Amino acid sequence: MNVLIVEDEIDIAELIQLYLTNENFTTEICTSGPAALERFPIFKPDLIILDLMIPGLDGLEVCARIRRMPGQKDPYILMLTAKGEEIDRIIGLSTGADDYMVKPFSPRELVARVRALLRRSLRGTEPSHTHQTLHFTIDLDQRSVLYKHPEQSSTITALDLTPLEFDLLATFLSYPGRVWNRPQLIEKLWGDNFFGDERVVDTHIARLRKKIEPHPTQPRFIKTVVGVGYRFED
Structure with a gap:
């Protein structure tokens, strides 16, 4: 599974990368909004960990643009930010994010959320496909x-x-x-x-x-x- 880490604080980005790599995910790091949009169609991530406050374009705009890209892989998006106010969570989710974490965070919890998102599937549906x-x-x-x-x-x-x-x-x-x-x-x-x-x-x-x-x-x-x-x- 490919995970794109969009985070301008390199220490945090590398910490996330370390934990995900240890769990056998393939990862790449981008440190700005424009870099993430450029890399997205090439790397084709299954999930994006997206910081809200990044240079160039903020995470909300990056999320919205990815959701509007025609014909591209539609990844899960986990929004990551230092902001914890409820309005920020609602705004982030309304632009197309699937989940939301507030800094500081536990790397193990982050990995658990990544796995939870990637395991999403219909549970208990009827036999018919x-x-x-x-x-x-x-x-x-x-x-x-x-x-x-x-x-x-x-x-x-x-x-x-x-x-x-x-x-x-x-x-x-x-x-x-x-x-x-x-x-x-x-x-x-x-x-x-x-x-x-x-x-x-x-x-x-x-x-x-x-x-x-x-x-x-x-x-x-x-x-x-x-x-x-x-x-x-x-």
Whole structure:
């Protein structure tokens, strides 16, 4: 597995590299935002450890640009920063980060989070590898989703989803009509290795809605069940 370390404090970067190398990860270090964007399509990392405060372009901008790159590998992103305020965590996750750690951190915990992210998979899904509703067809083996827009029924497109967005939609499609609360979705997507705020679920629901809902502020497919959680309907 390839891990790109984007950190301008070289002592911290080399410490992370040492621990990950000892766990048999292949690593590279970039010390600025522009260098990370240049190296990303060449190194093709499975996961990026991305410091928020880096020169050239900050981590939020680097994260957002990577998520917008067409045709590139879509890595997990672990945001790393000295800032611990809640608003910074929410902003980082809303730009496409999958997890968030605050400095100072334990290198062993960092390795555990990296492994947890890379182990993400659907847990306990039905035996069938394909699920179909009126507007969605999902192939769990190929990790692909075909989408028929409800307002353009003659057009079928392949959705461009991040790994977490795919797993989230697959969970909903596997159990249509079921109401999920945040802890249940966290267990389904992250398992026992989740670290962070339960509200990260809301952030990823909002991102997924932007890609599948004709009108995200008035969702047709992923409904909010007030005081409980979310339910998929199609």
